[in-house]
Amino acid sequence: xxxxxxxxxxxxxxxxxxxxxxVLRGQVGSGLHGVTTGADDRxxxxxxxxxxxxVTGISRFExxxxxxxxxxxxxxxxxxxxxxxxxxxxxRLAAAGNPTVxxxxxxxxxxxxxxxxxxxxxxxxxxxxxxxxxxxRFGGYLVSQRxxxxxxxxxxxxxxxxxxxxxxxxxxxxxxxxxLGLQGVELLTTxxxxxxxxxxxxxxxxxxxxxxxxQAEALDRATDLLDQxxxxxxxxxxxQRPDQGExxxxxxxxxxxxxxxxxxxxxxx
Numbered sequence: 001x002x003x004x005x006x007x008x009x010x011x012x013x014x015x016x017x018x019x020x021x022x023v024l025r026g027q028v029g030s031g032l033h034g035v036t037t038g039a040d041d042r043x044x045x046x047x048x049x050x051x052x053x054x055v056t057g058i059s060r061f062e063x064x065x066x067x068x069x070x071x072x073x074x075x076x077x078x079x080x081x082x083x084x085x086x087x088x089x090x091x092r093l094a095a096a097g098n099p100t101v102x103x104x105x106x107x108x109x110x111x112x113x114x115x116x117x118x119x120x121x122x123x124x125x126x127x128x129x130x131x132x133x134x135x136x137r138f139g140g141y142l143v144s145q146r147x148x149x150x151x152x153x154x155x156x157x158x159x160x161x162x163x164x165x166x167x168x169x170x171x172x173x174x175x176x177x178x179x180l181g182l183q184g185v186e187l188l189t190t191x192x193x194x195x196x197x198x199x200x201x202x203x204x205x206x207x208x209x210x211x212x213x214x215q216a217e218a219l220d221r222a223t224d225l226l227d228q229x230x231x232x233x234x235x236x237x238x239x240q241r242p243d244q245g246e247x248x249x250x251x252x253x254x255x256x257x258x259x260x261x262x263x264x265x266x267x268x269x
Contacts, residue, residue, distance in 0.1 A: 018064040018084040021048040023258075024119030025084070026107040028100060033179060034196025035205045041068075044113060045104050046084040047122070049258045052265065055088070062089045087118075091251055095242045097134030099141050099180055105129065106193045118254055127191055128250065131241045135233035138184025139226055145177035146222055149215070167211035174218040175209045181225025188232035 029043030030036045050061040063086065068079040085093070085101070093101040105126040109115075147153035149170055163170045182201055183193050196202060207213055259265045 014061060014064045015066075017050050017054070017061055018046065018048055018066075021050060021258075022046045022084055022114055023049055023087065023116045024104060024112070024122055025114040026104065026112040028103045028107070029081075032103065032107065032111055032195055033205075034202045035175060035179070035209060037209055041079040041081060044080065044082045045100070046082070046114070047087045047090045047104065047119075048084050049118070049255055050086050052259055054086075055255065061086050087254065088251060091129070091247055094129040095131075095244070095247055097131065097137035099134075099138050099184065102126075102129065102134070102187070103193065103195070106195055108195055111195070118258065121254075128247060129242055130187070130191060131239045132188070132233050132236050133241060134238075135184060135188050135229045135236065138180050138187070139229040139233075142177055142180045142184070142222060142226055142229070145173050145180065146219070149173035149177060149218075169215040171209050171211055174215060175205050177222045178208065178218055178225065179205055181222055181229065185225055185228045185232065188229065188236040188238065191238070 025044060025046030026032070027042060028045045030040045031042065048064075053059060054061040064084045066080070066082040066084075068081075090101060090104070094105065105123055107123075112119075144153065160170050160172060163172060179197065182197065182205075187193050197205065204213070208218055256265075
């Protein structure tokens with residue numbers, strides 16, 4: 001088993017922070033979306049509230065990474081890939097409209113591994129993080145998946161040649177490309193992401209992963225969804241940007257309350 005942190009000299013300390021101070025954690029991979037092939041690994045994301053010295057001191061905690069497989073080896077069925085962000089970093093990414101990070105605000109209860117009052121409050125107010133700039137983030141991720149699917153992004157068309165051998169294209173890139181468009185459009189029009197993906201799109205995406213739709217069909221859907229995202233970036237009933245002052249106040253209250261409840265302030269005051 002391999003544990004990786006953003007500071008190679010503090011892996012054990014960062015693991016302790018992630019283990020003891022996580023406030024929300026759940027599945028964020030294909031199982032959450034309801035689009036699996038039976039050979040998927042398990043992706044999880046969490047957020048934690050790091051101790052005061054990692055906020056005000058020299059040391060910094062931004063994220064803790066854990067992978068069953070060693071770095072550089074692909075995860076397979078049954079493997080776990082986990083990232084635990086500091087709540088501050090998660091909030092920055094969510095407010096910027098990061099598609100993967102925002103999933104945590106909408107994970108249904110049965111897909112959660114751990115929850116607390118802080119996690120419930122985070123999920124209760126997803127609108128705190130939302131703005132029209134999410135359209136550009138979802139669109140950018142869609143375009144990135146499309147570039148990898150078509151080989152535009154690098155000389156290597158894929159790191160999954162077995163899919164290309166069977167289907168003629170990397171069906172996983174195609175699936176993520178369309179999924180990002182669907183979820184981005186839903187978020188910009190309803191203020192939520194439904195998990196798992198609603199029908200009939202869930203079945204269509206599952207069929208795409210099994211090679212039952214062509215690359216051209218996937219690209220056509222992605223083009224339409226990207227056009228919708230570009231329109232929603234201008235017209236969605238959301239603010240142009242999140243209210244940073246409100247987010248800062250919530251983070252400050254949340255951090256201070258967590259530290260006080262656990263007696264973490266007594267050692268630094």
